[in-house]
Amino acid sequence: MKTILEYIGNTPLIKVEEENDSSIFAKMEGFNPGGSIKDRIALNMIRNAEKEGIIKKGDTLIEPTSGNTGIGLAMVGAMLGYKVKVIMPDTTSVEKIKMIKAFGGEVILVENLRYKKFAIEDARAMAKNGAGLYFLNQYENMNNPYTHYKSTAEEILNQLEGEQLDYFVAGMGTGGTITGIGKKLKEKFPTIKIIGVQPARDERIEGLRSIKDGFVPPIMDVDLIDEIYDIEESKALETKDDLAKKGILVGPSSGAAMYICREICKNNRRVNIITIFPDRGERYI
Numbered sequence: 297m298k299t300i301l302e303y304i305g306n307t308p309l310i311k312v313e314e315e316n317d318s319s320i321f322a323k324m325e326g327f328n329p330g331g332s333i334k335d336r337i338a339l340n341m342i343r344n345a346e347k348e349g350i351i352k353k354g355d356t357l358i359e360p361t362s363g364n365t366g367i368g369l370a371m372v373g374a375m376l377g378y379k380v381k382v383i384m385p386d387t388t389s390v391e392k393i394k395m396i397k398a399f400g401g402e403v404i405l406v407e408n409l410r411y412k413k414f415a416i417e418d419a420r421a422m423a424k425n426g427a428g429l430y431f432l433n434q435y436e437n438m439n440n441p442y443t444h445y446k447s448t449a450e451e452i453l454n455q456l457e458g459e460q461l462d463y464f465v466a467g468m469g470t471g472g473t474i475t476g477i478g479k480k481l482k483e484k485f486p487t488i489k490i491i492g493v494q495p496a497r498d499e500r501i502e503g504l505r506s507i508k509d510g511f512v513p514p515i516m517d518v519d520l521i522d523e524i525y526d527i528e529e530s531k532a533l534e535t536k537d538d539l540a541k542k543g544i545l546v547g548p549s550s551g552a553a554m555y556i557c558r559e560i561c562k563n564n565r566r567v568n569i570i571t572i573f574p575d576r577g578e579r580y581i
C-alpha cells in the first residue's frame with residue numbers, strides 16, 4: 297500500500313476549452329494531496345537535503361512562502377518528522393494559514409511589503425542563528441525547477457496523446473514552474489512560445505510576484521521566457537469565477553493564466569495552448 301507522499305504528482309491533464317479551432321489544456325495541480333503544485337517541490341527539496349546530509353529528522357525547516365509551499369512542507373514534514381515554520385505575507389488567505397497549522401506548522405505573518413523585500417533575508421538570518429533551523433529556499437534551490445523539468449513536464453508529454461503544443465502559459469512566483477516545464481517543452485517543441493504571467497503594478501495575485509518589483513529569483517531562467525504579461529487582479533478573479541461556473545474550482549493564479557490563454561486564443565487560429573492550474577479554489581473562499 298502506498299503512503300500519502302507517493303500520491304504527489306501524476307495529476308490530470310484536461311482540455312479546458314476550444315475556441316477559434318484552438319484548444320486550451322491545463323495540468324490540474326490541485327489534485328496533489330496538499331492541494332497544490334508545491335507538494336512536488338516540498339518533497340523533492342526535503343529528500344535532496346536529506347540525501348546531501350544537510351537535514352535530519354527532528355530538524356526545523358524555515359521557509360518564506362505565499363502559502364502553498366508552506367502547506368506542502370508542513371504536510372511532508374508531518375509525515376517525515378520535520379517541524380516547519382513559514383514566513384507569510386499578512387495578505388495570505390485564512391484557509392492557507394489554517395491548513396499549515398493543521399499539519400502542525402508554525403506561521404509567522406509579516407506585512408506584505410516587508411515580505412516582498414525582506415522575507416528571504418529574514419529566513420536566511422534565522423537559519424544562520426538558530427540551531428537545527430534550515431532554510432531550503434525555493435527561490436534559489438535548483439531542485440525546484442528540476443522537479444518540474446523531471447516530473448511535471450514528463451507527465452505532460454506522456455499525457456498529450458500526440459497533440460503538438462504552440463504556447464506554454466505559466467504564472468510566475470519563484471519561477472520554478474515556468475523554468476522547469478518551459479525548458480523541457482522547448483526541447484520537445486522547439487517553436488513553442490513560453491509565456492509568463494505576473495501581477496500588474498500594485499496588483500496582488502496570491503502566489504505570483506512581478507519581476508518589475510526588482511527581484512528576479514536566481515532559479516528563474518528569464519532567457520527562456522518569450523513574453524511576460526502583466527495582469528490585474530480583477531481579471532484573474534473574474535476568470536477564476538468563470539472557470540468555477542464551468543465546474544473547475546481553482547485559485548486566482550489559475551484564473552490569471554487562463555485569462556492570458558484566452559487572449560492568445562483570440563489573436564491566433566488553430567493553436568494548442570497548455571497552462572498550469574497551480575492549486576484548488578477552496579483555499580480562497
Ligand SMILES: Cc1ncc(COP(=O)(O)O)c(C=O)c1O
Nearest residue numbers: 364469470471472473503549574
Ligand atoms: C497559487 C500559486 N500559483 C502560482 C505559483 C507560482 O509558481 P512558481 O513559484 O513555480 O513560479 C505559486 C507559487 O507559490 C502559487 O502559490
